[in-house]
């Protein structure tokens with residue numbers, strides 16, 4: 259009985275087209291377009307096809323050509339395991355096969371990238387907004403932001419005022435993109451000056467900037483899980499400021 263087409267596909271698929279011992283690729287493309295791929299791998303029997311072959315005397319029931327009794331190897335390692343039958347026992351070859359196929363599966367596994375609030379950090383619904391009190395605070399937020407969201411109210415504001423506010427928030431988003439590359443003292447100082455201008459101009463438009471940070475957990479992809487800050491900035495109308503202060507006081511008062 260020969261090796262079936264199915265067993266060939268299963269073995270090559272599970273082995274990732276690589277030698278189960280040295281992991282060398284077993285399908286090599288030609289160096290010029292006229293040369294087709296060269297297949298340099300062998301499907302080696304763990305227990306030989308015939309009783310007189312390598313490890314062939316080991317008691318075996320079933321189909322010796324089944325993929326479970328085959329190991330994908332380069333030509334060199336095929337010769338080695340068949341010449342060194344005392345070192346490369348049936349058990350050792352089975353272990354080698356299992357370890358290699360597990361490595362292929364693990365290496366190719368590509369979990370979808372997922373970003374969500376970090377379950378080990380405080381619940382976002384319980385994370386309060388705080389007033390951004392200084393240019394340094396705003397710059398620290400900009401530097402920390404891996405992702406962001408802006409909120410604002412348009413009530414009682416003209417289109418022109420809203421345009422100006424949008425301009426300031428757009429500028430903040432731009433700073434978030436480049437903050438990492440601002441690495442000189444002078445660059446940092448210039449950036450903080452802009453932060454001060456943004457706070458002042460927002461106030462001139464009747465807005466106070468509040469913010470909060472939410473810890474996000476990113477999983478999947480090729481990298482290890484990583485944590486990042488999601489920064490939310492809320493432009494609060496000065497008219498609403500008193501109301502917010504009252505809310506804060508009520509919330510912080512255990513009797514209230």
Ligand SMILES: [Zn+2]
Nearest residue numbers: 277280332335
């Ligand atoms: Zn090899």
